[in-house]
Amino acid sequence: MAAAEPSPSLFVRPLGAVERNPTALKVILGGKFRELRVAAGLDPAHVDSKLGFSRSKTSRIELGRHGCKPADAAALLDLYGVDDDVQVAEFLRLLEQSRRPDWWRSYSDVLSDFFAPLVALEGAASTIRTYEPFYVPGLLQTPAYIGAVVRSGPGPLLAHDIQRRVELRQERQRQLEQGDGPRLWAVIDESVLMRTVGGPQVMRAQLEHLVAMMGRARVTLQIAPLDLTASVGVGTGLTYLRFAPGDLKDAVYIEHLTDSTFTQKPRIVEQYRDMLDRLGACALTPRESLEAIQKRLAGM
Incomplete structure (x- = not known):
């Protein structure tokens, strides 16, 4: 039978x-x-x-x-x-x-409501694509660089709150280390390499960390020359989450000065995906980007 x-x-x-x-x-x-x-x-x-x-x-x-x-x-x-x-x-x-509690809910004391949707879903994505005009992407930041970025924000923060924010970002980064975690494709503005965040030592360590991360199979980093970002017209940071077919609708997270937009509306998501596609096609190749970072390190 x-x-x-x-x-x-x-x-x-x-x-x-x-x-x-x-x-x-x-x-x-x-x-x-x-x-x-x-x-x-x-x-x-x-x-x-x-x-x-x-x-x-x-x-x-x-x-x-x-x-x-x-x-x-x-x-x-x-x-x-x-x-x-x-x-x-x-x-x-x-x-x-x-029905289990999400890991990030234990950080609700330092997690903004407008940022929570991204943190909640990025670990479930198959690919995370991001563009950053001002800083190294959060998922690629060192602890010292994270602390410097947090301290540069509006209003004074207690040392405890700064440390909590550093730990939250480190927890997000650990999702990339999972065997079935998301791939990361990041494009950063050329000015990010020139902007010394946290002082020369912190910045050097951050750039060295980028070089190390670029050696990982599931991390792609490209540098967008200044003239490129001016022509493409991206004025703010954004993150695009791509999920496995049939699981979830793709989503985009767009940063603003004091809040953000998180949407899964296909028309809007498609517009920003197209923008990221154009950035990636025109930016330096990963090899050229690595050389640009190494050149910056040699000049520090």
């Missing part, structure tokens, strides 16, 4: 790093709930009424903004006709993982 075919997964597999990210899992599970509801021909208000949910609860679950209890998930799956034991078990397993 032929072996029974395994039940197809409801999710794009493998989820990889996403399974370690509760926020990303909430969004993925919410999107899957919406997909199943639409396939069942139901609207959110009908589901709320049918299952005795409070108003708009179904919509909040689908947006990934509302924690979903296992009993509610089981009721939703049953309503949507998902009755395969293997699929239900997989769904509930991922749901349980999504």
Whole structure:
């Protein structure tokens, strides 16, 4: 007798790093709930009424903004006709993982609300693309450089708060060291090499760190000449998150003076992806960028 075919997964597999990210899992599970509801021909208000949910609860679950209890998930799956034991078990397993606390929440005392969406999802990305006009990208900064950048911000900070911010950035960097962590493709403005942040010793150590990081297979760094950034028209830092196909919609994080914009709207994301593509195509190659950094180091 032929072996029974395994039940197809409801999710794009493998989820990889996403399974370690509760926020990303909430969004993925919410999107899957919406997909199943639409396939069942139901609207959110009908589901709320049918299952005795409070108003708009179904919509909040689908947006990934509302924690979903296992009993509610089981009721939703049953309503949507998902009755395969293997699929239900997989769904509930991922749901349980999504209910764990995110690592970054322990840094809520120093994490701005507008910065949280980026920190919450960057570890689940397959690729992080970033452009920085003023500083070395945060994911490539040394602790001393991080401290200098933090101290240069508005308002005086206690030594404890500065250290907490340094530790938060270091925790973000550790995600790059995971075997299935994101690839990093960074473009920095040429002026970043000239801007001595934290003093000559701190800056030298930072540039040496960049040289070391450029030796990693999953890190790509390019220098954008000054005339290039003027012509492309990028006036602010931005980060683009690309996720594995089918898991999450790509996202872009755009920095402003006192806040930021984080969006997954396809039209806006596409515009900034195109901008990054043009920057990368016109910037110095990785080899040329390495030579530029080494030249700067020789002149210090």
